[in-house]
Amino acid sequence: LDFASLKHCSVSFFDVGKPETAASRWARARTRAAKIGKGLSKDEKAQKLALQHWLEAIDPRHRYGHNLQSYYDVWFESESSQPFFYWLDVGDGRATNLDKCPRSNLQDQRIRYLGPREREAYEVIVEDGRLVYRESGLPVSTVEGSKWIFVLSTSRALYVGQKRKGNFHHSSFLAGGAATAAGRLVAAGGALKVHTHSDFSTGRVLALTMSID
16 A cells, blocks of 8 residues: 555545545545455455544544544434544534533643654564564563553554554554554563454453463
8 A cells, every 4th residue: 555645645634625636536546445344355364443543544544543433422313414534523513612521631642653764673582582672672671550551463564662642653654554453562672461352343352461482
């Protein structure tokens, strides 16, 4: 998937003053659809994202999916004929402000989606029995009191980084694309201590104590 195309899509999605052909609208729709399902053709077991993460992925601004779903539920109940994002930002729902998720939170909490070059800094490999970052060669060492997350892509590349709520989540690593596995981990000097695996399709969470030989 061409990351430049994604960037163009994100910029132009709400540029209502800019003329656009039917062909270009379909091209943008295909790009967003490919973005969500990216990797599914490589691995039949790839995990599909829950509804809130789908909303986050197709939103050009990548607003936090949990917040988007709160507004999506209101839109759904309204039975509006307007498409959700149009309703939310420029249509009948533009003045909607929920107590459980104020409009300011919706607009401020945007998830960072990594491009191919940015992603390289988070890729992790096993070297001499330790988890190390491929680019820097530094061992993976998590910080106590913070959450560290990982994603395994459908091409079996592993990415690890620190979670920042409302800014950097599992979906950040693959820019909303499909993943084979994801979860949380604790590591010291490259030695994996605790690994928590999340099954996107069922919400089942398995906690395992692991070591690398």
